[in-house]
Amino acid sequence: MNPSVTFGGPLATALGLVGAPLLLGVINKTKAFFAGRRGPPLLQAYFDLVKLLGKGAVYSRTTTWVFCAGPIVGLAATLVALLFVPLGGVAATFAFQGDLFLVVYLLGLGRFLTVLAALDTGSSFEGMGANREVKFATLAEPTLLLALLALIRVAGSPWSLSPTLGNISTASSLGTAPVIGLVAVALVVLLLSENSRIPVDDPNTHLELTMIHEVMVLDHGGPDLAFILYGAALKLWLFATLLAGIVVPVRTGNLAVDLGATTLVALAVGVVVGIVESSMARLRLIHVTHLLVGALVLAAVALLLAVGWSR
Amino acid sequence: MSFFVELPNASALPLAELAPIAFPKLRQGVLDSVVRGDRLVALFGIPQASGRLRLVVILGVDATSTLRLATADVEASYEAFTPECPPAHWFERELAEQWGVVPRGHPWLKPIRFHRSMRPGTDAWLRPSADPIVPGVTDFFAIQGDEPHEVAVGPVHAGVIEPGHFRFQCHGEKVLHLEISLGYQHRGVERALVGGPHPRSLSHAETLAGDTSIGHATAYCQVLEALAGVAAPPRADALRAVMLELERLANHTGDLGALAGDVGYLPTASFCGRLRGDYLNVSALVCGSRFGRGMLKPGGVRFDLGSAEVDELGRRLEQATRDLTNATTLLWETPTVLARFEETGVLTPAIVDRLGLVGPPARACGLERDVRFQYPTGMYRFAQVPVSTWHSGDVFARAYVRWLECRRAATFVGEVAAGLPSGPCATPMKRLAPEKLAVALVETWRGEAVHVAVTDSEGRFAAHKVVDPSFHNWMGLAMALRGQEISDFPLCNKSFNLSYCGHDL
Numbered sequence: 001m002n003p004s005v006t007f008g009g010p011l012a013t014a015l016g017l018v019g020a021p022l023l024l025g026v027i028n029k030t031k032a033f034f035a036g037r038r039g040p041p042l043l044q045a046y047f048d049l050v051k052l053l054g055k056g057a058v059y060s061r062t063t064t065w066v067f068c069a070g071p072i073v074g075l076a077a078t079l080v081a082l083l084f085v086p087l088g089g090v091a092a093t094f095a096f097q098g099d100l101f102l103v104v105y106l107l108g109l110g111r112f113l114t115v116l117a118a119l120d121t122g123s124s125f126e127g128m129g130a131n132r133e134v135k136f137a138t139l140a141e142p143t144l145l146l147a148l149l150a151l152i153r154v155a156g157s158p159w160s161l162s163p164t165l166g167n168i169s170t171a172s173s174l175g176t177a178p179v180i181g182l183v184a185v186a187l188v189v190l191l192l193s194e195n196s197r198i199p200v201d202d203p204n205t206h207l208e209l210t211m212i213h214e215v216m217v218l219d220h221g222g223p224d225l226a227f228i229l230y231g232a233a234l235k236l237w238l239f240a241t242l243l244a245g246i247v248v249p250v251r252t253g254n255l256a257v258d259l260g261a262t263t264l265v266a267l268a269v270g271v272v273v274g275i276v277e278s279s280m281a282r283l284r285l286i287h288v289t290h291l292l293v294g295a296l297v298l299a300a301v302a303l304l305l306a307v308g309w310s311r
Numbered sequence: 312m313s314f315f316v317e318l319p320n321a322s323a324l325p326l327a328e329l330a331p332i333a334f335p336k337l338r339q340g341v342l343d344s345v346v347r348g349d350r351l352v353a354l355f356g357i358p359q360a361s362g363r364l365r366l367v368v369i370l371g372v373d374a375t376s377t378l379r380l381a382t383a384d385v386e387a388s389y390e391a392f393t394p395e396c397p398p399a400h401w402f403e404r405e406l407a408e409q410w411g412v413v414p415r416g417h418p419w420l421k422p423i424r425f426h427r428s429m430r431p432g433t434d435a436w437l438r439p440s441a442d443p444i445v446p447g448v449t450d451f452f453a454i455q456g457d458e459p460h461e462v463a464v465g466p467v468h469a470g471v472i473e474p475g476h477f478r479f480q481c482h483g484e485k486v487l488h489l490e491i492s493l494g495y496q497h498r499g500v501e502r503a504l505v506g507g508p509h510p511r512s513l514s515h516a517e518t519l520a521g522d523t524s525i526g527h528a529t530a531y532c533q534v535l536e537a538l539a540g541v542a543a544p545p546r547a548d549a550l551r552a553v554m555l556e557l558e559r560l561a562n563h564t565g566d567l568g569a570l571a572g573d574v575g576y577l578p579t580a581s582f583c584g585r586l587r588g589d590y591l592n593v594s595a596l597v598c599g600s601r602f603g604r605g606m607l608k609p610g611g612v613r614f615d616l617g618s619a620e621v622d623e624l625g626r627r628l629e630q631a632t633r634d635l636t637n638a639t640t641l642l643w644e645t646p647t648v649l650a651r652f653e654e655t656g657v658l659t660p661a662i663v664d665r666l667g668l669v670g671p672p673a674r675a676c677g678l679e680r681d682v683r684f685q686y687p688t689g690m691y692r693f694a695q696v697p698v699s700t701w702h703s704g705d706v707f708a709r710a711y712v713r714w715l716e717c718r719r720a721a722t723f724v725g726e727v728a729a730g731l732p733s734g735p736c737a738t739p740m741k742r743l744a745p746e747k748l749a750v751a752l753v754e755t756w757r758g759e760a761v762h763v764a765v766t767d768s769e770g771r772f773a774a775h776k777v778v779d780p781s782f783h784n785w786m787g788l789a790m791a792l793r794g795q796e797i798s799d800f801p802l803c804n805k806s807f808n809l810s811y812c813g814h815d816l
Binding site: 031034035036037124125127128198199202204205206207208209210277278279280281282283284285286287 | 460461462463464469470484571573574575576577578580581582645647648650651655796797798799800801802
């Protein structure tokens with residue numbers, strides 16, 4: 001067995017565990033640059049996590065164990081999902097036939113528990129946020145599945161993420177480019193919407209009535225909030241690396257080069273997110289649906305093309 | 312309507328000329344005038360020794376630049392104006408709360424500031440005096456059924472803003488009705504001014520609404536000068552106008568930035584945040600306070616501008632306005648921003664007129680309603696600022712009117728500061744004349760602020776009524792939200808940017 005397979009997966013996962021909050025720092029630094037500000041330190045997300053972990057938590061008397069389970073399950077589900085997502089050409093720690101479904105539904109499970117925890121508070125704000133989150137998820141989830149299926153068809157690989165991304169390379173024929181392009185655009189929209197970035201959500205706003213994701217976690221504090229923030233950072237990392245692995249497929253076979261290249265591109269994705277956030281306003285909430293339907297259609301077209309191409 | 316007494320802005324008349332008439336006659340006269348297009352500027356009560364309450368009505372006739380006053384005495388209750396004259400809605404709730412009179416037939420009579428009656432022993436709702444009165448604890452409209460849901464926001468908000476309670480009746484994301492309940496900031500300023508002017512009365516006026524220090528201080532000083540028969544010298548008038556427009560520039564700039572921030576458009580939000588500070592610093596250059604505190608005094612102003620300071624002011628103003636032009640041009644040219652601003656929170660001219668709104672929300676519907684133009688006092692008698700209007704009545708219009716006003720204010724300040732009249736910048740004050748009533752209207756950055764002072768036989772305040780523009784406009788915000796998405800509330804709210812403490816007094 002190639003040593004990079006046994007050794008690369010855990011290394012990629014560890015890189016994600018350590019590096020994910022850095023991505024938030026890159027986004028915030030980019031935004032600060034465009035705003036003409038100095039901005040928070042690059043490592044601010046780490047400082048926040050340490051600070052929150054050292055705090056106590058306050059629980060409302062109206063909440064139950066469901067409220068406490070939300071952040072824990074949310075983080076755990078994302079952590080497990082990370083074990084199955086390859087970092088570009090570097091295979092993930094675990095891979096099996098059909099692991100893409102596990103990844104999609106682990107993310108779904110995390111969301112489900114977050115929504116339940118929000119509903120558990122009985123607050124009208126959190127109920128509204130849960131409603132919005134679920135409404136947009138019904139469009140985002142099939143988009144992700146269709147996009148991944150299109151990739152698998154194009155790569156001609158077994159139904160697993162690691163071999164799929166391993167098979168995508170710059171050497172692929174011209175025919176796959178449209179599929180990859182469509183999938184990449186759909187993934188960009190998903191990255192923005194699933195990680196509550198502008199133009200879908202505004203991570204900086206303090207206005208509860210306009211929030212989608214943030215409003216669901218308003219009542220969490222201390223370590224619970226740290227879990228949520230860390231889980232969110234991992235999710236962002238997961239989407240950014242997936243996107244990076246597709247759009248800049250560096251597959252040299254050298255572990256250090258492959259890991260480094262994909263990580264750098266993932267950080268560049270962070271810069272792009274920062275530029276997007278600095279150059280446009282948020283969409284009106286009803287228009288978010290239009291954006292997600294657009295992404296869904298792109299992913300569906302990609303799948304159709306991929307099916308036609310691979311036949 | 313011969314019983315109305317006519318008065319120009321910022322002037323006084325002896326109370327003897329304002330004899331009370333029979334209430335039904337007054338009511339009919341007011342309703343007839345409002346139908347003809349007069350605006351309800353103020354409606355308040357002055358308790359009489361006889362135990363009755365003297366209602367004072369002040370109407371504004373925009374076309375002739377005159378104020379029309381009339382009074383009538385009422386007992387424990389009277390027939391409400393509100394059913395036929397909606398602008399009286401909050402005035403009559405205020406009357407009921409302050410003096411314990413009941414406007415019969417008022418459609419939604421409930422407290423607005425949640426304090427006890429200022430006439431002990433009276434209470435419009437017959438609440439026992441032992442029961443505590445808690446702000447926000449009152450009746451609210453509620454929509455019955457399984458599908459509508461209620462969202463309560465505030466009084467504690469997520470941002471560093473003032474407290475207010477907003478109760479939404481929603482169907483999904485759509486707002487069917489919004490009810491606004493304030494009063495958390497009630498400090499009793501009007502009561503504190505009675506018996507004055509005290510040494511601290513001017514400070515009370517400056518902090519009626521902290522962001523409108525110059526506006527309220529100007530109205531307060533004009534009322535005092537009218538009562539004392541003193542005229543501020545031309546140089547003081549010019550400096551007051553400069554400060555008032557600087558206040559407008561700073562606040563409008565802050566609002567434009569905050570509007571951009573609310574839709575997540577960072578460039579304008581960041582730049583306007585800084586530029587607001589630049590304009591505030593120009594105010595500080597003139598008087599040492601960024602908010603213009605201590606600049607005005609009855610009879611004139613406390614701080615003069617030297618020629619070096621005038622140059623510095625002009626230089627800083629030009630620099631800030633150039634940057635502001637760049638920052639806001641981005642706003643008008645970004646499609647995603649326009650998509651959020653346009654057709655959000657639309658008010659029609661008919662609604663604005665019917666509710667009697669003032670300031671930028673009224674001008675954003677194309678109504679030329681501007682005290683500087685219709686009731687000019689001080690410097691505005693000689694130097695006109697064109698009225699800025701837009702036609703669409705939405706968030707965009709309220710933002711764009713602010714930008715137009717910024718541009719014109721910057722030009723105005725530059726010109727007035729460069730050609731300051733010579734002479735002293737204050738006249739010595741005299742004692743206030745007894746048994747007189749004075750009114751002053753000032754176009755603050757939020758709209759028309761009204762101060763009315765009535766002196767007793769010794770020349771002290773028997774009453775001092777303040778109407779902040781917010782008092783007229785909160786109902787406009789509630790109406791703008793009808794049929795909107797609840798997620799657009801913060802944006803609509805910011806486009807009005809009303810004062811909580813100016814309303815709560």
